[in-house]
Each structure stands twice: as structure tokens, then as C-alpha cells.
Amino acid sequence: MDIAVLGYGVVGSGVAEVISLNEKKITDKLGGERINVKYILDLRKFPGDKNEDKIIDDFNIILNDGDVKIVAEAMGGLHPAFEFVSSCLKAGKSVVTSNKELVAEKGDILLETAKENNVNFMFEASVGGGIPVLRPIIQCLAGNDIDEVAGILNGTTNFILSKMIFDSMSFEDALKLAQEKGYAEKDPTADIEGFDACRKICILAALCFGSHVYPKTVYTEGITKITLEDVEYVRSWGGVIKLLGRAKKAGDKISAMVTPALVKNSSILSGVNGVYNAVLVRGNAVGDVAFYGQGAGKMATASAVVGDIIDCAQNIGKNKGIGWNKAADGAVIDISETETSLYVRASGCKDSSLEKAKEIFGDITVLSRDNAPEDEFAFVTPEGKEGALREKLEKLDGTELLSVIRTVNY
Ligand code: HSE
DSSP: OEEEEEOOSHHHHHHHHHHHHTHHHHHHHTTTOOOEEEEEEOSSOOTTOTTGGGEESOHHHHHTOTTEEEEEEOOOSSTTHHHHHHHHHHTTOEEEEOOHHHHHHHHHHHHHHHHHTTOOEEOGGGSSTTOOOHHIIIIITTTSOEEEEEEEOOHHHHHHHHHHHHHOOOHHHHHHHHHHTTOSOSSTHHHHTSHHHHHHHHHHHHHHHSBOOOGGGSEEOOSTTOOHHHHHHHHHHTEEEEEEEEEEEETTEEEEEEEEEEEETTSGGGGOOTTEEEEEEEETTTEEEEEEEEOSSHHHHHHHHHHHHHHHHHTTTOOOOOOOBOOOTTOBOOGGGSEEOEEEEEESOHHHHHHHHHHHHSSOEEEOOTTOOTTEEEEEOOOEEHHHHHHHHHTOTTOEEEEEEEEOOO
16 A cells, blocks of 8 residues: 655654564554555655655645555644645545644644545644554543543653753753754754643643644643752652643633643652653543653654554545544633642742741741752742632742742642
């Protein structure tokens, strides 16, 4: 069966490599039918590459070739990926993608187009890289009412935070290393500012709760303000800082956010380090389940893309019925309405400020770190609505807030 790959970057080249590496296994799974990468679309030239003869720069050749039944989109970005994917589906080709931006922004439309044309649109690689998580949610957990999903959804930021925690490496050096290893997005802003994790929690939320969730409606905060000082205070609290994507039912609405969060050492999430991701799902029948694996990287992500290609090849002429409703206005509640406790690092007169904090919040947990300046202090508040906690923080006059980070109890 002929397929085409759009984009010959980290993921696209990985897809070609996995198909070649595991050719026999894949062919056996397909009852003897071989997957043949007929075209690779890329504007760049790759002289000397083993797939050089397959590289073309005209998308229409792929679109108009009736023998190409499946297209793997690994270009990234919204345009022209959306137009290309949409045209392929309308031309009767199934499409698989690793492109989270595309699924988070246009998933509802593309799934509908796939249904109308009796083909499939699959995107396992868009969340958690190589971790099987979307298919288990769609299929294995289909008998559950899922009320919460959360996780470490970005390998680059988890790699950076792990380097800060274990090697006291600076944020900048750790980011450089992540880029060298090919984990980061082309523009790492999407990783470090949380946008990539936001797209992934939107996809998870849509699958778990049945309606599209647009990234712009989800409160998103990255890790650029996290310092080694915070890492040390949180160590004294018995935990670590992780960038988490979270979505939870809140009546007939949902709460959803991406933020750094304090996680206790006893949490399964605290042991997820380096480029690894983990996704926790809470179902009303199954209870809590966790999915863990490499969330970024060429071969891990390609593994998920190729799994989708095989699934599409096994379902030619049959739409699998994956889909969700259009986004509902106001479906995501404001972050001020969510329950949390806050880690606070501040400078000011330490003793009197901590006394004041006790008066305002009640039972605070005071934290410490080695070699802290005289005028620096840190504490964790009791739980409350975030909006109310922030109002109380404003009463802590005479101090300068240096860091405020939410805590979670997964
Ligand atoms: N830049 C992404 C990450 C790649 O670091 O997780 C995988 O989506």
C-alpha cells in the first residue's frame, strides 16, 4: 500500500525509518501487504539521503495519486498543514498526524471531514509522543465516565526542570541541551511558555469530555520564571516542580490549565524525569490509570505515527467513528474559581512578613533553603479558591512577591 509523508524533519524522517526498520513485522500485521513510502513532501533537498529519490516539492502529485491511500502529516504548524490534510481527506485518503496545533485548533472539523469521506483522521503522536494514550482513552476506557485528566505533557520542559532539580543546571543551559537533542519545537517558545502542553491538554480534554476545547480558552503559564531558588525551597517541602496540563469536570463545565505545579515526592508524577511524559486519567469505573513513556524524540514519536498508519491500513473504507462536538462558549471556568494552595516566595522583613502571612492565611507551611538571603522567605498556603488566595496575597504589604506556584495533590 502506497503512503506519503508530508515533511522530512525529525518526525517525518523517523516515520520513514521505523517503516523500514520494522518492515517485516508491519507487513505481517497487514496480512502480507507492504507499506511503501512513495513520496516525501519537503521544500528542502536532501542530497545523499537514502530517501532522496522520494522527495518531491509539489503537494498536488500526492493529492492526485489515487494509489496513495494514507498520508502522514509531520510538517507542524497550522498552515498549510490544515489545507493539505483537509484536501487529502476529501480526496479519500486517511491522514495521520503528530501535529498537536492542527488537532487542537481544527480537530473537530477534520474529524467531521474524515467521517463525511469515510476515511480516518488519527493523531496518537500528537499527545505524549510515543506513549499510547489517545487510543486507550477512545477504546479501552470507553466504558468510563472520565472526570479528570492531567499530566506532564511536554518533554522539553520536563527535561529542563529535571536538569535544574538534579544537576542545578541553569534554565538556559538546559534549554540549549534539549534543543541539541531534538526535543524542542522549532521555536522553543511553544515549549517553555506552555503552549505545546496547552494544545495537548486541549486534545485530551476533547477526547475525555466530548467537546472541542480551544487553546485560547485555557489558562497557560510556562516555566520561564522558575528559578533554582524555587527548586530548593520545594525540595524542603518534600517535592518537585513540574509543568502540568490539567482538565477536570466542573459541573457542566470544565476547568483546564497549564501551569508549573508543586508535586509531592510520593506522587507518581515526581518520578517522571527527563524527556518522559506521563498522563493520568481518572475514570468512574477504572479509577486512576497512568500512561508513561517518551514524550518527544524522533523514533518514539514515529512509533505512534506508524501505529496510526497501520490502524488506517486495517480500516480502509471504514471510518472508525472518532469525533467530538464543537466547542461550547464559556465551557472552561476561570482559573480564579479553581481550588488550589499556593507556594509563595517573597522578599521583605522575614519574621514580620511570615507573622502577617499566618494572620491572613491561617495554617501556612514555612519552607527553607541553604544560603537564603536574610530578607527572603517562602511558604505554602492552605487550600482555597485561587481568586480568594490571590486577594489575600495582596494584603501581604511591605513584601515583594518573587514566585507564586500552584500545588497539586495527584
Ligand atoms: N516539543 C515537544 C516536547 C515535542 O518537548 O514534548 C513532542 O510533542
